[in-house]
Amino acid sequence: MNIVWLALILVAIVIAAATGQMQETTNAAIESAKTAVELAIGLIGVMALWLGLMRIAEKAGLIQLLARLLRPALRIVFPEVPARHPAIGSMLANIAANMLGLGNSATALGLRAMQDLQQLNKEKSSASNTMATFLAINTSSVTIIPATVIAIRASAGSNNPAEIIGPVIVATAVSTTVGIVASRLLQKKAPPQRPGGDDPDSPGDRARGDS
Amino acid sequence: METLQSVLAEVGSWAIPAAIVIIAGIGALRGVKVYEVFVEGAKEGFNVGVRIIPYLVAILVAIGMFRASGALEGLVALLEPVLNTVGFPGEALPMALIRPLSGSGALGVMSELIETHGADSFIGRLASTMMGSTETTFYVLAVYLGSIGVRRSRHTLAACLIADAAGLVAAFVVVSLVFGE
Incomplete structure (x- = not known):
């Protein structure tokens, strides 16, 4: 992430200098910073709604029930999550919401899942193997019904706006499978703790200190 | 196609209310103090x-x-x-x-x-x-x-x-x- 972030910014500056787009790039930087805060604030309401509901579901034993029912299938994908851990339930809730295309609600449930996974994480400032697999599934999009895309196609006068559902499902299945496999293959090459890491104090304390 | 689209739209509009009712309903049946627990989580x-x-x-x-x-x-x-x-x-x-x-x-x-x-x-x-x-x-x-x-x-x-x-x-x-x- 450090390299990618730096690369995006450096490339932007070099290209902007070459193409004379420096003013636009400046505006974009300021504007994006504003958008970021608006997005985060906009998420708070939905976040509160789902965190509240998930807490009820947890107290009622619903999440644990869901986790127990689907445990066999998920043992293969998330081998490091112990049976009956609430993370299984919240990850499933997120994936289900994503499949239905529920946008911000899916994000809220996903963040709840990340909190549950963080409990299991030994190195709090590094992503765990399970987090990597979970995020690979998430970013490969598990949407069954791309509602926005269908709507745009319909308004553009398509004869069959929903004809792309089949191809979307196939492409999604491919990317999700590749994401799971890639995260598993790569995890050994990226150990949680950097050997001779650059910060002397414990990562857990630091994460709490400056976040 | 029209029907498929309206079915999809219908499923989408039902999903969230259904989830809310089911979670709150089962919670209440199981003796969870739904309002208090909701607020606590929402915080x-x-x-x-x-x-x-x-x-x-x-x-x-x-x-x-x-x-x-x-x-x-x-x-x-x-x-x-x-x-x-x-x-x-x-x-x-x-x-x-x-x-x-x-x-x-x-x-x-x-x-x-x-x-x-x-x-x-x-x-x-x-x-x-x-x-x-x-x-x-x-x-x-x-x-x-x-x-x-x-x-x-x-x-x-x-x-x-x-x-x-x-x-x-x-x-x-x-x-x-x-x-x-």
Whole structure:
């Protein structure tokens, strides 16, 4: 992430200098910073709604029930999550919401899942193997019904706006499978703790200190 | 088709109310003090929202600058000749490149492609499939990892980008097979 972030910014500056787009790039930087805060604030309401509901579901034993029912299938994908851990339930809730295309609600449930996974994480400032697999599934999009895309196609006068559902499902299945496999293959090459890491104090304390 | 669309819309509008009623209902049946427990859980919503701000600012500023600088156009010009050899239309390349960076940007590119080439053209179908089958990877990573204070993503970004690339290639292959060129 450090390299990618730096690369995006450096490339932007070099290209902007070459193409004379420096003013636009400046505006974009300021504007994006504003958008970021608006997005985060906009998420708070939905976040509160789902965190509240998930807490009820947890107290009622619903999440644990869901986790127990689907445990066999998920043992293969998330081998490091112990049976009956609430993370299984919240990850499933997120994936289900994503499949239905529920946008911000899916994000809220996903963040709840990340909190549950963080409990299991030994190195709090590094992503765990399970987090990597979970995020690979998430970013490969598990949407069954791309509602926005269908709507745009319909308004553009398509004869069959929903004809792309089949191809979307196939492409999604491919990317999700590749994401799971890639995260598993790569995890050994990226150990949680950097050997001779650059910060002397414990990562857990630091994460709490400056976040 | 009309019916399928209205069924899908119906399912979408029922999902959230149904989930709320089921969770609250079962909670109440099991003796959970639903209101108190809800409020207790909801309290955290604010903290999560605030916690992701620095991560979102970092990633969105970098992406915003990258897009505004014209770097994307440069990348397109660079990659186009290579991809043309396998029959991938150069017009759809900005779509593939912008998709992991920006959801609204990708939606804009898709709408534009559909408008110029038609929704039922090869490019229109390809752009629609790409849009539907991938996600805004950088945004998701920043928000999800940021919300729990994880700064070292390890192999997460690589795995997600490999999955994105596989999804985009699969979209091209499937659309070529199904709708032909």
